[in-house]
Amino acid sequence: MIPAPKPTAPAHGSGPLQGSEWIVEADASNFERGVLARSLTVPVLLDFWATWCGPCKTLGPELEKRAREGQGRFLLAKIDIDRNPELAQAFRVQAVPTVLAISEGRLVDGFQGALPASEIDAFLDRVAPSGALPSGTDAAVARARELAASGELEQAIGLLRELLRDAPAHNAARLVLAEILIDAKRPQDARLVLDKLEDDPASAEQVKSLRAKLDFAAAAGDRAELEATLRANPADLAARIQLAKALVAAKEYGPGLEHLLDVVRADAGAQRGEAKKTMLEVFAMLGLEDKLANEYRFKLSLELFS
Known part of the structure; x- marks a missing residue:
């Protein structure tokens, strides 16, 4: 996963959010564990916003208010698209504000634009029923x-x-x-x-x-040694596959898949087969609805059937 850019501006034009454990600033570094994993036990709302977005300044406080009052009805994860373009791209966000609901690791609903209060409440009733507080x-x-x-x-x-x-x-x-x-x-x-x-x-x-x-x-080799090997000999496809596995083990799935795809493109023999097999294993690990996995499934199919 690509590291998130360093924050440069507070959310919705305000200072850092405080006073509620149910509102978090999300980025690529904490998304998997701090946001996606938490959706296993509580609905999560992803609030994609930007500092220059006027409607975001209306919608954001409304969502934050309901997150605070809900006390566990849902988790609000705020994502600044300018600081986290990789997350916006992964979820195919085309405009802000965009709100997406995730439950048990799956995307279940969403909307775009600043809704009136009554429609926000109706949306929450669908994705986070008020009786479903965490035990x-x-x-x-x-x-x-x-x-x-x-x-x-x-x-x-x-x-x-x-x-x-x-x-x-x-x-x-x-x-x-x-x-x-x-x-x-x-x-x-x-x-x-x-x-x-x-x-x-x-x-x-x-x-x-x-x-x-x-x-x-378990299969990951020494990353520094593998990177040095590839710098010395970029054509060493075996080392490239091993580096890809080390990157995947470190949850850097994008760079790891890119290395594997490079091997598929460069080789027609056993190493191509190993790279393809490893990519399929990563896809299975990430799941059918993972945006990155789906992107590389498409790229792999183009290479295999072109």
């Missing part, structure tokens, strides 16, 4: 994500393990625990957690994705 355990999962996003991985792991002792059937918490264990470079522990989800059909796709992440992490 205490769901709130604990959200807190664990926040700890992990701030680098406090061990504290997050401890909180989730304590939660699962009291609520062993909370599979969303188990999935988050497995992901954090992967980030903490504790693959054996992560595999043990995922093993306990094998009989849960609802978690099957996410378990498959997390196992793929574990496999990429």
